[in-house]
Amino acid sequence: MPPAEVAPTDPARAADVPGRLLTSGASADLYAIDDDRVLRRYRDGRDVTPERLLLDHLAAHGFPAPRVDDAAGADLVMEWLHGPTMLQALGAGEMTLHDAGELLADLHLRLHDVPAPAGWRPTGAGDAAAGPVVVHLDLHPGTVVLTERGPFVVDWAHARPASAELDVAVSALIVAEVAVDAGGDYSQAARALLASFLHASDIDAVAALxxxxxLRANDPQLVPGERELVQDAAALVRTLVSLTARR
Structure with a gap:
C-alpha cells in the first residue's frame, strides 16, 4: 500500500487518527499506525465486520489478502503491505504488460477457487449479488501490491458472493475504459494489458459483460467522463475476446 501525498477528506477527524495519512481512496482513508500496521477507515461509517470475516476467510484459504489485526466500527487495522502496486511497477518499467495480464488472470483464478463464506452478506450487496464464489469487483493493477512475499490484493470494499464471470468482466471493463479513452496517455498500454489478461484467462469475460x-455505469464512485466510456469499453472487450477465440 504505497504512500500518497493527499489531504484528509474530513479534516474534522484529523485528531482521531493514529498517524500520517498514506492515501485517500474513493470510500476510505489509510493511515500509518507503525512500520507494520495501517488503519483503513471508511468515511461512510460502514460496519467492517463483514469485511473482516471475508479477509479472515481468504487467509484461511491461502489467498494473498491483507492480514487483519483488529476491526471495530468503520475501522480495520491491517498489516502494512510494503511494495509498489502493479500499476506503479508497470509505470516504472519493472513489469511487462504481458506478465501483468497473466498475473491478473492468475489472481482471479485463485480467488474464484475460494467459496463464499456461509452467511456472508456484505453491506449493500443485496440479494441479486448472490453467487457461489468470492469476487473482488475492483481487481486491477492499482489494487495489487507487489511485496517481497509475492502479490497481494487490497481494497475489498466491493467484494461479494457472485460469479467468476462477473468478476473477470468487471476487471476487463476497468482496464478497457482506460484503453478507449482517446485522450488518455495510457490507452495503448491498457489495450495491450487487456489483450494479455483476456488471453490468459480461462473465464469467458463476455458471459456476464x-x-x-x-454495475460500472451505475457506480457512484466514477469520476466525470468515466461513465460515458463504459459502453465503448464493453465493445472493445467483445472485440478482443472474439479475436482471441479465433486464434
Whole structure:
C-alpha cells in the first residue's frame, strides 16, 4: 500500500487518527499506525465486520489478502503491505504488460477457487449479488501490491458472493475504459494489458459483460467522463475476446 501525498477528506477527524495519512481512496482513508500496521477507515461509517470475516476467510484459504489485526466500527487495522502496486511497477518499467495480464488472470483464478463464506452478506450487496464464489469487483493493477512475499490484493470494499464471470468482466471493463479513452496517455498500454489478461484467462469475460457494464455505469464512485466510456469499453472487450477465440 504505497504512500500518497493527499489531504484528509474530513479534516474534522484529523485528531482521531493514529498517524500520517498514506492515501485517500474513493470510500476510505489509510493511515500509518507503525512500520507494520495501517488503519483503513471508511468515511461512510460502514460496519467492517463483514469485511473482516471475508479477509479472515481468504487467509484461511491461502489467498494473498491483507492480514487483519483488529476491526471495530468503520475501522480495520491491517498489516502494512510494503511494495509498489502493479500499476506503479508497470509505470516504472519493472513489469511487462504481458506478465501483468497473466498475473491478473492468475489472481482471479485463485480467488474464484475460494467459496463464499456461509452467511456472508456484505453491506449493500443485496440479494441479486448472490453467487457461489468470492469476487473482488475492483481487481486491477492499482489494487495489487507487489511485496517481497509475492502479490497481494487490497481494497475489498466491493467484494461479494457472485460469479467468476462477473468478476473477470468487471476487471476487463476497468482496464478497457482506460484503453478507449482517446485522450488518455495510457490507452495503448491498457489495450495491450487487456489483450494479455483476456488471453490468459480461462473465464469467458463476455458471459456476464452486460451485468458488469450495468454495475460500472451505475457506480457512484466514477469520476466525470468515466461513465460515458463504459459502453465503448464493453465493445472493445467483445472485440478482443472474439479475436482471441479465433486464434
Amino acid at each position: 452486460d451485468e458488469a457494464a450495468a
